[in-house]
């Protein structure tokens with residue numbers, strides 16, 4: 001692979017000196033993982049890089065890619081791949097925007113079908129960043145194309161972290177019932193999830209677990225407010241990985257899931273499509289508040305439509321590609337958990353967190 005220059009910082013961010021995302025601690029010095037957690041969406045994007053070679057992979061980016069680009073530039077990293085752990089249903093992801101900005105290749109698991117150009121990774125395929133490696137594990141269950149990404153500090157080394165997507169959450173696993181409307185039975189995916197989750201649990205206990213979602217996400221029913229854990233911690237505390245047969249697992253994970261917001265199917269479909277790329281600093285058109293249903297008066301009366309992405313997204317009927325209007329200033333707040341106006345779904349790091 002030909003080395004690329006570090007990701008160029010967009011002109012409007014040239015004055016920025018503060019990289020976004022929190023650097024995950026407890027890793028070898030040359031292994032950089034930043035977690036970009038947006039509390040009001042309960043979603044985590046990641047940057048995984050080798051500081052010795054300056055090569056990096058972005059994972060599950062949101063459509064506002066500026067923060068990720070700024071961090072990569074600050075760290076001197078060139079983003080070569082944009083990996084998607086699956087077709088997200090809860091947000092419109094930024095794979096097209098990030099690929100356009102960096103020239104990176106968009107990657108999915110081999111079961112994915114996309115309208116846009118992408119590279120499909122088979123189980124065991126490895127992205128070699130020149131030292132740090134990222135191995136693709138196909139882990140179907142939440143969706144058929146779901147993958148997890150196993151990070152090693154050097155080729156053939158022990159895993160140091162697993163970006164588990166919606167396969168393994170902290171305290172939960174990804175729900176397998178979101179594709180029922182697309183004629184994919186929940187029981188069928190749940191059985192695959194059983195195998196995938198137990199495969200994840202073969203990783204060493206000290207492997208970091210870096211999931212795609214935390215508490216408040218509708219992609220599961222019992223997600224922790226922690227955003228980083230270890231396989232060892234999950235082995236002890238996660239109800240879904242306790243010893244049980246497949247039938248019991250299927251019954252447990254298909255029971256009691258929250259109602260999926262109406263826009264989930266819309267977003268999951270749009271994330272497969274070739275669509276217009278969002279320009280930097282482009283704000284979507286403002287919405288008429290009449291678009292909100294009566295039961296969403298809390299959203300309306302807050303005066304901050306879109307301050308809680310999950311509620312606003314559920315309130316607005318999916319009729320456009322940009323259903324939530326958020327003033328630019330509010331968007332900047334949202335990308336900084338310490339200053340966010342969102343509900344405090346992310347507590348201070350506890351003793352079990354490894355950052």
Ligand SMILES: [Fe+2]
Nearest residue numbers: 088089166219
């Ligand atoms: Fe998901």
